[in-house]
Amino acid sequence: MPGHALHDAGPDAGSTETKESILVLDRDPGLQFAFVKHLESWSERCLLAEDAQDLLAKMDSEPEVCAVFLNIAAPGMHSVDLLEAIGEKDPETAVVLMTDYLDPSLALSLLKNGAFDYIRKPFLFEEIRVLLHRIREHRALRSQALALQVLQETKRVERQNLIDFMIGLANVIDAKSPYTKEHSDRVALMTKAFTRHLGLSEKEIEDISFGAKLHDIGKVGIPDRILEATGRLSKEDRQLMNDHPVTGAKILEPIEVMRDIIPMVLRHHENWDGSGYPDGLKGEEVPLGARIVKIVDYFDAITSKRPYREPLPDMEAIQVLEAERGRILDPSLTDRFIELIRKGGLRQPKVSGVLPAVRL
Numbered sequence: 001m002p003g004h005a006l007h008d009a010g011p012d013a014g015s016t017e018t019k020e021s022i023l024v025l026d027r028d029p030g031l032q033f034a035f036v037k038h039l040e041s042w043s044e045r046c047l048l049a050e051d052a053q054d055l056l057a058k059m060d061s062e063p064e065v066c067a068v069f070l071n072i073a074a075p076g077m078h079s080v081d082l083l084e085a086i087g088e089k090d091p092e093t094a095v096v097l098m099t100d101y102l103d104p105s106l107a108l109s110l111l112k113n114g115a116f117d118y119i120r121k122p123f124l125f126e127e128i129r130v131l132l133h134r135i136r137e138h139r140a141l142r143s144q145a146l147a148l149q150v151l152q153e154t155k156r157v158e159r160q161n162l163i164d165f166m167i168g169l170a171n172v173i174d175a176k177s178p179y180t181k182e183h184s185d186r187v188a189l190m191t192k193a194f195t196r197h198l199g200l201s202e203k204e205i206e207d208i209s210f211g212a213k214l215h216d217i218g219k220v221g222i223p224d225r226i227l228e229a230t231g232r233l234s235k236e237d238r239q240l241m242n243d244h245p246v247t248g249a250k251i252l253e254p255i256e257v258m259r260d261i262i263p264m265v266l267r268h269h270e271n272w273d274g275s276g277y278p279d280g281l282k283g284e285e286v287p288l289g290a291r292i293v294k295i296v297d298y299f300d301a302i303t304s305k306r307p308y309r310e311p312l313p314d315m316e317a318i319q320v321l322e323a324e325r326g327r328i329l330d331p332s333l334t335d336r337f338i339e340l341i342r343k344g345g346l347r348q349p350k351v352s353g354v355l356p357a358v359r360l
């Protein structure tokens with residue numbers, strides 16, 4: 001009775017209404033009959049295949065094939081090839097091999113090639129029922145795992161989109177003025193070298209460097225005329241400028257993946273002696289990442305060209321850093337930073353453009 005399909009609900013159905021099919025390929029008419037009879041009583045949809053080609057054709061025509069019960073000596077194709085062809089059509093279809101005698105090496109190679117299990121003839125149909133139960137459990141777990149994978153991938157893409165958006169925003173701010181061109185890139189690159197030099201963990205290195213890239217993101221709220229100004233700012237404009245750490249933190253606050261970045265954005269203008277803004281935090285009250293970015297941001301400012309002076313060479317920059325050590329800059333971190341400059345580990349990217357006098 002090849003091609004026989006059963007739809008009737010049986011008395012003890014565990015999977016009524018399912019559209020999944022179970023395919024059986026075995027030339028033994030007695031076994032075919034027994035499969036149809038038992039699967040019908042369990043309300044399963046059972047299709048009998050004549051040979052390997054017929055089985056593959058049925059896999060194409062059936063919406064979903066849950067399991068294939070396959071004689072290891074199936075007519076029409078070697079079982080290893082047939083197993084592969086089934087896997088290509090639907091890797092989620094479970095293949096159970098039925099054997100007249102147990103050849104452990106063949107069984108092992110078939111299992112390695114993706115067979116779900118094998119069963120030795122003669123068997124009790126209760127064993128088939130248990131196998132079907134296991135297959136359904138396995139499929140449920142697989143579909144949960146796949147759903148989780150899709151969810152994780154969606155989250156990863158969303159996270160990456162947010163990161164890309166923020167990086168784009170930081171680049172837009174840099175590009176607003178020819179004086180700040182590539183500033184955030186330089187600060188991020190030097191911060192990465194510095195955090196590595198300090199021997200911080202990979203997570204800290206990534207977070208602090210990303211914070212360095214975004215440290216001035218709050219400048220998005222500052223009018224261009226202030227950003228582009230090259231002279232002294234009025235008191236009001238200075239206040240607007242000084243709001244950028246808080247504005248930046250507010251931009252990032254609602255975004256969960258940005259939480260660890262906020263300290264560098266909010267605190268990069270706090271000073272070691274408490275004279276900075278927005279809150280006048282002192283010493284180690286300022287988070288480590290922000291003290292690091294502060295030093296690098298400061299160094300980039302003094303080694304970049306400004307409208308009224310050339311960039312300071314490294315040796316002069318070191319003198320300025322030493323003068324600010326313990327005043328606006330964390331003293332021991334400054335020592336480590338100077339150490340890094342001296343050993344040539346900073347490799348500051350080429351400075352282009354001029355930086356406005358009002359930046360720091």
Ligand SMILES: [Fe+2]
Nearest residue numbers: 215216268269
């Ligand atoms: Fe800033």
Ligand SMILES: [Fe+2]
Nearest residue numbers: 183215216297
């Ligand atoms: Fe900056």
